[in-house]
Amino acid sequence: MKQKKFYLDYSIITILFLLFIISLFAIYSGSGQYAQSQPFYFVIRQAIWYIFGILIMLAVIFFDYELLKKQAFKLYGISVLLLVAVHFFGVFRNGSQRWLNLGVFEIQPSEFMKIFLIIYLAVLLERHGNRKLSLKMSIQLTLKVIAVTFIPFVFIFLQPDLGSALTVLAIALTMIIVSSISIKVILPILFTIVASVSGLVFLYAYNEDIFSRLFQSHQMDRIYGWLNPAEYASDYGYQLQQAIMGIGSGQLSGAGFNQGMQIQNGNVPEAHTDFIFTVIGEEYGFIGASILILLYFLLLYRITKVAYEADNLFGVYLCVGIIGILAFQVFQNIAMTIGLMPITGITLPFISYGGSSLITNMIMMGLVISVQIRSSKDYLFRKKAISE
Numbered sequence: 529m530k531q532k533k534f535y536l537d538y539s540i541i542t543i544l545f546l547l548f549i550i551s552l553f554a555i556y557s558g559s560g561q562y563a564q565s566q567p568f569y570f571v572i573r574q575a576i577w578y579i580f581g582i583l584i585m586l587a588v589i590f591f592d593y594e595l596l597k598k599q600a601f602k603l604y605g606i607s608v609l610l611l612v613a614v615h616f617f618g619v620f621r622n623g624s625q626r627w628l629n630l631g632v633f634e635i636q637p638s639e640f641m642k643i644f645l646i647i648y649l650a651v652l653l654e655r656h657g658n659r660k661l662s663l664k665m666s667i668q669l670t671l672k673v674i675a676v677t678f679i680p681f682v683f684i685f686l687q688p689d690l691g692s693a694l695t696v697l698a699i700a701l702t703m704i705i706v707s708s709i710s711i712k713v714i715l716p717i718l719f720t721i722v723a724s725v726s727g728l729v730f731l732y733a734y735n736e737d738i739f740s741r742l743f744q745s746h747q748m749d750r751i752y753g754w755l756n757p758a759e760y761a762s763d764y765g766y767q768l769q770q771a772i773m774g775i776g777s778g779q780l781s782g783a784g785f786n787q788g789m790q791i792q793n794g795n796v797p798e799a800h801t802d803f804i805f806t807v808i809g810e811e812y813g814f815i816g817a818s819i820l821i822l823l824y825f826l827l828l829y830r831i832t833k834v835a836y837e838a839d840n841l842f843g844v845y846l847c848v849g850i851i852g853i854l855a856f857q858v859f860q861n862i863a864m865t866i867g868l869m870p871i872t873g874i875t876l877p878f879i880s881y882g883g884s885s886l887i888t889n890m891i892m893m894g895l896v897i898s899v900q901i902r903s904s905k906d907y908l909f910r911k912k913a914i915s916e
Contacts, residue, residue, distance in 0.1 A: 537833075543830070544827075557791055559571070560786075560792060577882075581891075585890040585891065585897075590898075596647050615686065615687075623688075626687045639885050641680045642692075642853055645677065649700065650849060652676065654842045658841055659708060666709045673704060689873055699853050702856075749764045767797050771806040774790030774795070777810055791807050802873060834896055837900070837903050847896055857877050860872060860874045
């Protein structure tokens with residue numbers, strides 16, 4: 529029997545290395561207001577998390593991802609139990625209850641749920657093959673996907689963590705769109721989403737009383753601060769207003785490393801975590817921000833290429849789910865920083881400070897590379913020839 533060759537695409541690893549360097553520089557600049565006596569505190573911790581994440585990524589790469597099929601439901605069940613544990617025993621911080629204290633360190637189960645949800649949905653969708661399903665089968669499969677997604681969505685939303693809850697929905701929607709589910713089912717789903725958003729806009733404009741009943745008080749504060757940052761610059765809109773001022777002052781080439789006035793004066797809260805794009809925009813300007821966004825586009829392109837060349841549907845769906853989560857998080861984080869989207873607790877992948885989110889991202893990259901090295905490059909052409 530001919531031994532299968534492994535093809536490793538080093539472009540993904542190169543992109544991750546560049547993001548790692550950008551992350552350390554941005555965290556050093558953005559964390560000065562929190563670690564003045566120990567300026568390298570967050571940088572060292574981020575570097576340690578990166579090393580730990582690389583080791584986990586390597587372990588995932590050498591693990592045959594197809595073996596996850598048998599463990600998909602167990603992994604999903606464990607992650608749901610962790611979310612339940614957070615609901616009852618989680619650490620309460622900054623108005624949210626998202627973390628579990630394990631003594632030595634804390635974990636954020638919602639981050640790991642994203643991976644396990646992708647794996648479980650990939651198993652459900654892969655069972656139905658790649659031919660378009662009938663309307664009846666499409667509805668049945670869609671209801672299964674909704675049920676599986678709804679459980680973690682509710683627990684994460686109640687933490688409250690709207691950003692991660694929306695990420696869960698983005699994963700499910702992305703995987704549904706590329707699945708074998710009939711377009712007759714997909715179109716009504718998309719129409720419902722558009723109609724819901726339009727309805728919220730209408731209520732905000734013409735019946736604010738009803739609109740305010742749909743959200744909790746802190747969420748309404750963020751909405752007011754998002755839509756009118758200048759009017760609420762002293763409270764709800766302070767963070768966004770300062771972030772926009774910082775990014776705007778960066779202009780073409782930025783103020784330079786560790787020279788951003790808004791950042792260095794401590795005017796932008798959470799500049800090393802959720803609002804780290806402000807550091808990039810102010811200190812490296814339009815050029816630096818464009819380079820970072822280009823790296824994300826290249827990363828998503830390479831993952832798309834891996835999905836295209838994968839020799840089984842399970843691998844394809846894994847990559848598609850990962851594309852969905854990364855694309856949504858990058859868009860949401862950058863958009864909320866410049867005022868295009870409401871502020872949520874979504875970190876910028878591979879850049880923001882934080883262990884759980886970084887480890888999650890490295891595991892996802894390990895899965896992508898695991899799919900890539902075990903795929904035949906002529907699979908799609910061979911499949912076409914067989915079908916003919």
